[in-house]
Amino acid sequence: MTSPGAVTYSGAAARRILLRPATTVRSLSRSLPTTAARPLTTSTSTLPSRQQTSPQPQQRPPRHLQSRTYHSTTHPSPPGPFTQAETPLLTTALTSHVPLHGFTLTSLTLAARDLSLLPISPSFLGPSPVFRLIHYHLYSTRTTLSSLTAVHSASLSGLSPPEKVELLTWLRLKQNEAIIPHWQQALAVMAQPSHVPTAVKELALLADEIYYLAGDQSVDPSWYTKRGGLSGIYAAAELFMTTDKSEGFQETRRFLRRRLQEAEELAGVAKSVGEWIGFTASAGVNVLRSKGVRI
C-alpha cells in the first residue's frame, strides 16, 4: 500500500471523491422533472424546444446521446426514434394519403410511389409499418407542440397554469383534426399488445410535454398525479373527439374542460382529506400523550 502506484491511485480516487458532490448536485438538479422549464410568459419568440421540431436525427448518434432522463434547454436534443431515411416516406404518407386511406399499408405504398420507391419499400419500416406510421403521427404532433405554443404565445401569456394546460391539450387535440375519421382505427392498432408499451410511453411523454410547456415547476409527488391525470383525460378526450360531430369540435373542448375541472376538484378534495387526516392523527397522538402514553 505504500508503493508509489498505490499513492497515485488513492490520489486519483480522492480527486474523484472530491469531484463527486458537485457532479451529483448538477445531475440531480437536471434530473428534476421540470427544472429547465421556462414559463411561457417569459418569452414570446424563442420558446424552449427540448424536442427538435423537425425530426431529423443523425443516423448513428453516440450511445450517450441516445437517451436522457432529463430535459435540457442548453444541450441539443437527443435524436428521436425515427431515422432520416424513413421520415420522408412517413411524412408523405401522413400528409398526402392518411386523410383519404387512413393508417394503412395502402397509404404507405402510395407514398412510396410518390417518392419513386417500390411497393415493397415500406417493409423496411419494421415488423409493423402501420404502427410505425401511427407512432410517427404521435411523435411529430408532440414535437410540433412547442412551435405551436410560440404561435399562440399571446393568448397563452395571461393564463393561469391550469388554463395553459387546457389550451395546450386543446391545441394537441386539434392536430388530430385531419385524420379524425381514421383515429379509431389507429387507436385499435395502438391497443394491440405488442404496441401498447410504445403507445403508452408516447402518451406519458405528451402529458409531460404539456406540463413542461405550461411552465409547471412541481417537484413533489404531484408531478406524478398531474401527469397521470392529464394522460387519462387526454386519452378520454381523444376518444370523445372521434365521435364528435359538432362545429369545430366544440363539444370535445367542453368535454375536456369539464374533465380538467373535475380533476382539479378531486385534487382539492384529496388535499382536504389529507389535511383532515393529518390534523386528526396529530390531535389523537396529543390526546394519548396527555393521558401519559409515551409516544
Added chain:
Amino acid sequence: MAAARPALRRAIPSLRSSTFLPHHHQRPQCLHHHVTISQRSLSTSSPFCNDTQTTTSSPSSDRETHFGFSTVTESQKRQLVASVFTSVADSYDKMNDLMSFGWHRIWKDHFVSTLNPGFAPLSSSDPSSPQHILDIAGGTGDIAFRMLHHAHTVNSNPNVNVTISDINRAMLSVGKSRSAELPASQQAALSFVEANAEDLSKTRPLTPILSQSEQTFFDPATATSSIPDNSVDLYTVAFGIRNFSDIPAALREANRVLKPGGIFACLEFSKADRHPLFNSVYKEWSFRAIPLIGQLVAGDRDSYQYLVESIERFPRQEEFRDMILDAGFKVSGQGWEDLTGGVAAIHRGMKPRV
C-alpha cells in the same frame, strides 16, 4: 454410406496440414478430392440453417476467417461449410424442429409476413406491379415457398417471381424436389440458380447432381449467367449470412443487385444477452443439448458443434446493423427486430434512391 463419421473438428487440422494449401487459390476446386471425403463422412448431418453460402473470390482465399471457434483461411472455411451442408435432406426438418422446439417455423412465417411480398394497394385500377424476390442461401426453399404463398395466395398477386440461390447444389436439389408439391403457378414463378452470394455476377442455373463424387459447391468458372444491377425488389437471406466468409462483400453485392427502394432482409441468429437469465438457459441448451441431439438424431456431433459456435461468433445486432449501413443501406429506427428475446433477429434495410 459412411459408417464412420470422422469429426469435422479433426478435418480442420488435416486441411491445415495438407500440402495443397499454398497453391489452391488458383484452382480452388482442386480441393475436391479431399472435400469429397469429408462430405461422405458428414453425410447425414442436418444443420439448422438452410444454406451453405461460403466464400470467396480466389484472390482472398488465403485470408483468415473463422469456422466456429477455429481460425481457418477463407477457402478452408468454404470447404468445411460445404461439407457441413452437403446431403442434409432428410433429417433437416426433424433436426430444426428438435433444436428450436419448432420456433424456426414461427420465425420464418413472421419474417415473410412482415415483409409482405406482392402487396399492391390498387390492384383493381393499377395492374399489380411485378416483383422479383431473390432468396440467397435459400437451398431447401423454406423462405421461398412461403414468399410465393404469401404473394400469390394472400396478396393475390401472381406477378411475383422468386429466385432461389445457393452455393450448394445438394441443398438446391432438395428445394427443387420439394417444389414439386407446390401448385403449378407457383412452380412456374420459381427458379433455382447456383451462385456465390459474394459475387452474384457469376451464376448458373441448377444442374442436377449425377454422381456422388461430383463437386456440390458452385465453381464460378462454370458460370453462364449473372444477376444484373438494380434488378431485384426484395433480397432475403435466412440463417445463411452467418456462414459467409466475407459478409461485407455479400452486403455490397446485395446493394448492387437491388433496385433503388428495394429491401434487404436478413433473418439470423443473434445475441440474447440483454436477458441474462434467459440467455444462460439458452447457452446451456445450445452448447450442451444441440450437439447431443445432433449426435443422437443425425449421428454427427461436430456439424452441430460448428453450428452453435458460428452462432456465438456472429456479430451483435448493433454491429451487424452498422455493417448493413456501411454497405449503403438505410434502416428504420434501431434497424433490427429481436425474435424470442434476441435468439434470432431480423435486420431490414432499404437501398435508397440516390
